[in-house]
Amino acid sequence: MDFTLASFVNALILGLSIGSIFLVAALGLTIIYGTAGVINMAHGEFIMLGAYASYTLQNYLGVPFFLCIPLSFVVVALIGLVIERLLIRYLYDRPLDTLLATWGVSLVLMQGVRLIFGSDPKYIQMPSFLSTNIAAGPISVSIFRVFIFLVGIGLVAAVWWLFYKTEFGIKLRAVTQNKEMAASFGINSGQVYALTFALGAGLAGIAGSLFGVLNIVLPTMGMGYVVEAFLIVVTGGGALLGSILASGVTGEAQSIFAYIFNDTFAQFLVFVLIVIFLRFRPQGLIATGGARR
Amino acid sequence: MVGVLEIKDLHKSFDATKVINGFSLAVTEMTLQCLVGPNGAGKTTTIDLISGRQKPTSGEITFREENITGLSEHEIARRGIGRKFQVPAVFRELTVRQNLEVAYNRETSAVRNMFSFKPDGCAKRLEEIAADVGLTERLGIKAGTLSHGETQWLEIGMVLMQDPAMLLLDEPVAGMTEHEMDKTVEILNRLKKTNTIIVVEHDMGFVRRIADVVTVMHMGSLLAQGSIADIEKDERVREVYLGTEDDEESVH
Amino acid sequence: MEKNLYHNRLLQWLVYVVFFAALAVIPLVMDDAFLLNQLATYGVYGMLALSISLCWGFGGILNLGQGIAFGLGAYGMAMTMQMQTQDPEYSPIPPFMLNNGLDALPAIWEPFWNTGFGIALALIVPTVFYLIFGGLMFQARVAGPFFAIMTLAILSALATLFVDLQPYTNGVNGISPPAALDIGGFVIDPYMSTSYWVVFALLVLSTVAAKLLTQSRFGLIVQALHNDSERVRFLGYNVAIYETLVYAASGLIAAIAGCCFAFLTQYVSPAQFDVGFSISMVIWAAIGGRNSLLWAIIGAFLVQGAQSYVGDEFLNSWILILGFSFILIVRFLPGGLGGLAETLLGMVSRKRETQESLTVGAGEPETRGA
Numbered sequence: 001m002d003f004t005l006a007s008f009v010n011a012l013i014l015g016l017s018i019g020s021i022f023l024v025a026a027l028g029l030t031i032i033y034g035t036a037g038v039i040n041m042a043h044g045e046f047i048m049l050g051a052y053a054s055y056t057l058q059n060y061l062g063v064p065f066f067l068c069i070p071l072s073f074v075v076v077a078l079i080g081l082v083i084e085r086l087l088i089r090y091l092y093d094r095p096l097d098t099l100l101a102t103w104g105v106s107l108v109l110m111q112g113v114r115l116i117f118g119s120d121p122k123y124i125q126m127p128s129f130l131s132t133n134i135a136a137g138p139i140s141v142s143i144f145r146v147f148i149f150l151v152g153i154g155l156v157a158a159v160w161w162l163f164y165k166t167e168f169g170i171k172l173r174a175v176t177q178n179k180e181m182a183a184s185f186g187i188n189s190g191q192v193y194a195l196t197f198a199l200g201a202g203l204a205g206i207a208g209s210l211f212g213v214l215n216i217v218l219p220t221m222g223m224g225y226v227v228e229a230f231l232i233v234v235t236g237g238g239a240l241l242g243s244i245l246a247s248g249v250t251g252e253a254q255s256i257f258a259y260i261f262n263d264t265f266a267q268f269l270v271f272v273l274i275v276i277f278l279r280f281r282p283q284g285l286i287a288t289g290g291a292r293r
Numbered sequence: 294m295v296g297v298l299e300i301k302d303l304h305k306s307f308d309a310t311k312v313i314n315g316f317s318l319a320v321t322e323m324t325l326q327c328l329v330g331p332n333g334a335g336k337t338t339t340i341d342l343i344s345g346r347q348k349p350t351s352g353e354i355t356f357r358e359e360n361i362t363g364l365s366e367h368e369i370a371r372r373g374i375g376r377k378f379q380v381p382a383v384f385r386e387l388t389v390r391q392n393l394e395v396a397y398n399r400e401t402s403a404v405r406n407m408f409s410f411k412p413d414g415c416a417k418r419l420e421e422i423a424a425d426v427g428l429t430e431r432l433g434i435k436a437g438t439l440s441h442g443e444t445q446w447l448e449i450g451m452v453l454m455q456d457p458a459m460l461l462l463d464e465p466v467a468g469m470t471e472h473e474m475d476k477t478v479e480i481l482n483r484l485k486k487t488n489t490i491i492v493v494e495h496d497m498g499f500v501r502r503i504a505d506v507v508t509v510m511h512m513g514s515l516l517a518q519g520s521i522a523d524i525e526k527d528e529r530v531r532e533v534y535l536g537t538e539d540d541e542e543s544v545h
Numbered sequence: 546m547e548k549n550l551y552h553n554r555l556l557q558w559l560v561y562v563v564f565f566a567a568l569a570v571i572p573l574v575m576d577d578a579f580l581l582n583q584l585a586t587y588g589v590y591g592m593l594a595l596s597i598s599l600c601w602g603f604g605g606i607l608n609l610g611q612g613i614a615f616g617l618g619a620y621g622m623a624m625t626m627q628m629q630t631q632d633p634e635y636s637p638i639p640p641f642m643l644n645n646g647l648d649a650l651p652a653i654w655e656p657f658w659n660t661g662f663g664i665a666l667a668l669i670v671p672t673v674f675y676l677i678f679g680g681l682m683f684q685a686r687v688a689g690p691f692f693a694i695m696t697l698a699i700l701s702a703l704a705t706l707f708v709d710l711q712p713y714t715n716g717v718n719g720i721s722p723p724a725a726l727d728i729g730g731f732v733i734d735p736y737m738s739t740s741y742w743v744v745f746a747l748l749v750l751s752t753v754a755a756k757l758l759t760q761s762r763f764g765l766i767v768q769a770l771h772n773d774s775e776r777v778r779f780l781g782y783n784v785a786i787y788e789t790l791v792y793a794a795s796g797l798i799a800a801i802a803g804c805c806f807a808f809l810t811q812y813v814s815p816a817q818f819d820v821g822f823s824i825s826m827v828i829w830a831a832i833g834g835r836n837s838l839l840w841a842i843i844g845a846f847l848v849q850g851a852q853s854y855v856g857d858e859f860l861n862s863w864i865l866i867l868g869f870s871f872i873l874i875v876r877f878l879p880g881g882l883g884g885l886a887e888t889l890l891g892m893v894s895r896k897r898e899t900q901e902s903l904t905v906g907a908g909e910p911e912t913r914g915a
Binding site: 039087090091095096097099100101103104105106107108111112114115223227230231234262264265267268271272274275276278279280282 | 607678681682684685686687689690691693694695697698699701702703705706708709820821824827831861862864865867868869871872875876879
């Protein structure tokens with residue numbers, strides 16, 4: 001293998017980009033899991049719905065791409081809210097059943113989209129300036145990847161603000177810490193859970209509108225993201241900071257292994273390393289205290 | 294005198310909170326030692342540390358001259374320490390009989406248990422213990438349908454099925470009726486002739502009827518130790534414990 | 546109360562006998578080779594549902610990655626069958642390897658020259674894999690949903706690995722051995738009733754073994770730790786070992802199913818590691834009834850039977866219906882169809898019991914238990 005500093009630096013930058021994609025994919029999941037302890041297997045399909053929402057808005061209504069992103073958030077958040085009210089709220093005390101029920105939801109969503117849009121791939125167009133590369137000597141990065149990275153930072157900042165600087169955030173953290181005590185202070189935990197679920201779903205919607213550009217839009221596109229997103233959450237330990245660290249580390253690891261071997265083997269290696277890591281630190285990188293496992 | 298269980302300078306902290314702070318204890322064989330103290334004194338934590346549910350931050354626990362500090366729960370149980378939980382923990386989906394059968398742990402090897410369909414010698418012992426704890430007529434029903442008092446009995450029965458060298462009982466009479474408590478007193482007084490027992494208890498009336506030795510804990514360390522008469526005379530104990538709970542005690 | 550007929554052990558064994566007798570009659574009255582082959586494939590699905598029920602319904606370990614053992618078993622068997630058609634002298638290398646530029650048989654393929662050794666590996670490798678992976682996870686006390694997700698992660702990692710190792714596995718195209726399995730002259734032709742009988746025998750064998758396991762003392766302790774694993778530790782049992790062994794036992798059954806699948810279809814590909822397929826196994830067990838070995842098997846038969854009855858044309862709507870019924874079962878009927886049968890039989894038995902106690906007077910017959 002011809003090792004050059006430039007190609008290695010490129011791999012590191014790519015790792016940062018992969019990490020930011022992982023983070024964007026895992027952010028909604030982290031919030032839903034971290035707050036309500038819900039293992040939402042339909043998260044990948046929420047991402048898929050976000051992609052289809054953007055595709056529909058752009059192709060049928062002519063909405064510009066930058067407006068599609070927040071609108072996808074709204075659309076998927078609403079779908080998430082409906083699912084939470086109809087199904088998830090009855091299962092909060094049965095974690096394994098939530099996992100299964102949300103898996104059923106993912107089947108239904110995937111199949112429903114397939115019936116409406118068909119199985120052929122769709123494409124989301126992005127403004128042309130995003131499709132170029134920035135080059136600095138031998139190092140080159142696609143602008144769209146930089147854009148995802150920036151969106152990732154923006155979303156983290158927004159979530160952080162929501163959690164720590166708003167009244168909703170105070171309620172949410174109260175419910176996470178102790179549901180019963182929060183209830184005695186007049187906080188409606190059902191409402192907080194519902195909004196959190198909608199928020200998590202909406203974030204998946206944003207992820208979908210970005211990933212739909214990065215890859216093609218297919219009914220099955222969510223499958224690939226959900227496992228990776230979950231590994232980020234589990235490795236991180238369920239907290240926001242944990243997920244940020246975990247996506248950074250796994251993104252870099254994946255990119256470096258891919259640089260040494262190849263993409264698929266890199267993925268295999270990262271998964272195996274996560275299993276070994278969890279053997280010695282089952283609580284994840286950042287322990288969130290009340291261990292739920 | 295050498296104790297069957299010896300705890301030396303035990304410390305346990307959760308983050309910045311010191312729950313156990315330099316606690317030492319020696320338990321003599323065939324005695325019933327009561328561990329008392331106000332809420333938060335570290336009684337249940339001590340039981341957790343002895344039985345391996347938690348690992349001490351520092352210190353040493355010796356059982357029958359063997360250092361058992363840091364061993365896992367099942368290793369400690371296999372060395373003959375049986376434990377009852379504060380909130381009775383039984384297998385609610387299993388029948389009372391099955392609960393007792395699981396507790397009969399002469400064979401713990403998973404592989405050998407795969408080929409075992411009748412626990413040897415268990416049946417006779419099971420009938421005896423069921424009679425002891427008054428559950429003979431309940432053997433066929435699911436443990437989840439027992440009353441609270443009966444659940445307490447079942448868990449005591451499970452500890453007995455283990456035939457342990459030492460019993461750790463965390464609040465064994467909580468939620469029992471007067472009559473049930475009388476029966477527990479009777480059983481414990483019989484058991485202490487052949488077993489070493491540590492009982493964590495709030496109810497001084499109950500302690501008075503069973504204890505050979507009383508150990509008072511306060512803020513994670515030993516405050517006083519002696520016979521019940523000594524303890525009740527002790528000024529410091531009055532201050533931190535009996536004094537604050539006088540009203541409650543007069544109810545009994 | 547143990548009066549519920551559903552819990553009567555003798556009656557349970559009787560139902561098993563009737564069920565398997567009915568399955569044994571099928572090849573005697575049917576001579577459509579294609580249909581018989583398909584029914585034998587259902588037997589494989591039944592084994593998979595059985596393995597899920599043992600692990601999840603009985604042991605409380607939700608396993609979304611049962612395709613790991615199934616796929617490894619299937620590959621092991623397909624490799625064995627492939628090598629049976631190779632000749633050490635004249636054509637020692639399978640054709641697809643030549644196409645992928647290999648000029649020598651990879652060392653990992655060497656043991657598969659010997660049929661007995663190859664089949665043994667097809668069963669041992671997945672079982673040992675489960676022992677190691679399960680051991681790692683359960684010792685770290687990773688349980689519940691987390692374990693389920695880790696199985697899923699390993700499954701998708703394996704799928705990518707088998708695609709990636711193109712020269713050794715023929716990548717996405719998979720391996721299709723040109724001839725039927727031949728065990729010392731006994732040929733298991735997929736389109737003859739022999740293959741049905743082999744699958745049938747293995748299904749009966751694994752069901753009986755699994756049933757005995759649940760009724761052993763090991764089974765009792767597993768039931769207890771399904772209830773409250775924390776409490777079991779304080780009784781002196783090493784919970785991680787018990788969990789690992791239940792998981793590995795279910796893996797062994799899935800590996801047997803994988804072997805059967807390979808000789809029935811004479812084809813194996815990374816699709817056997819497909820996440821969706823592993824989830825289907827859980828759906829079969831859930832719809833049939835995760836808490837009952839037999840009902841889980843029936844669940845597999847019903848769902849797969851209905852799917853092929855509906856046909857490819859309506860497959861899309863069928864999966865939609867399947868998804869909805871799965872959600873409804875999880876939400877309203879966690880015991881599946883078997884749970885429904887249990888409740889109904891319980892109602893019937895109770896009615897009978899009250900009638901008896903009216904005429905005979907109340908006794909204490911239930912102390913003898915089941």
